[in-house]
Amino acid sequence: METDGYKIRDQSKAHYVTFTVVEWIDVFTRKAYKDIIIKSLDYCIKEKGMIVYGYVIMSNHIHLVLQSASNDLSGLIRDFKKFTAKAIINHIKTEIESRREWMLDLFSKATGTHNRNKVYQFWRYGNHPEEIYSEKFLWSKLDYIHLNPVRSGLVEKASHYKYSSAKNYVVGDGLLDINMASNPVVNVHNDNAFYKSIVW
Template identity: 30%
Template structure:
């Protein structure tokens, strides 16, 4: 990913485990995005948190120390979630065990999907995809996009940012 470019990003939980069925883990993702936006490391245009994956449309503004903000996001959210699992759900930890030399546990699958959104059509298509994801047959998390709490759909419907970190993509145009 390049600084200054807008990307559609998908992070998937290792082995598609539905860890984000737990509100506290979705809140960790939201809080981390909020901090990165506040520190002017990223701009978030759209997102949805699904039970086992996350879609974002975001822009990396500047590095976070020596690393790209997406790396900081993945590292920090993994650490926070594993801290909670160790304390409250130690029986779930083996599902995330790895022996890859880098770490003992892995939350996010390697190589997240990053697609450069270099046209308005691509950007709008991906925002629609994100907002309609919770309505898909295999999920049925809500009846309307704006009814799903863990998404930017309501922001685009009402203009109200309940998360405190969203930027309307139309400001790019």
């Protein structure tokens, strides 16, 4: 169940979701942690029926447009977050990490507000899911996802950012084998963001 007022009501539909690290900790400034997310998404795509239309990994949160082939999106999200939290915390504890004690202390303190996680909490509760109800809405979310690194000053063009699906849509190749949405007809007279995919 979502705790932020948003719920996945139709488990068969694609949704825009956001996974945020507790306390907005910049975990994903390290390549190793981004790679754990990519490997986990790849596994879920190949083995768990996860359908990914778009994604971006930012320093402390992830945006995705997801769907479940087995009509259990909530379960798929739950398992993904549980696995990645465990894998990333294990990496922090066992590999070289200058911020280890600081991060683990914050992850430990984050468990104090509930009874679910006993030792560490990595992800914030709630995914703020929004059902994809039209192609226009889908493309507005994809544009928002892909332009995140540009707005943050990480790259000049969205397709230059390695850890997102923008490159898939521009050149047909990326870190993950995603389900690419049909590109809308470009209308040069329309200023809406979803028509500006050509600038990626």
